[in-house]
Amino acid sequence: MISNDSEVFKIAGSGEVEELLKLLEEGIASITDRDEEGRSLLAVSRCRGILESADPKIVCESLYEY
DSSP, X not given: OOOTTSHHHHHHXXXXXXXXXXXXXXXXXXXXXXXXXXXXXHHHHHHTTTTTTSOHHXXXXXXXXX
């Protein structure tokens, strides 16, 4: 589990694909990384931009319930 405010999750949430690929290639991040709520990099990246005025935690939890 990695902190929600870690560099890799900030980058995944911002949509900076090249930066995310760089972290993966350098071994700083892994495609299997999960945040504090258990969301993957893909789930976090999919949440970006959805209902910007809404609480992203609530939006993402409703989209990616386990």
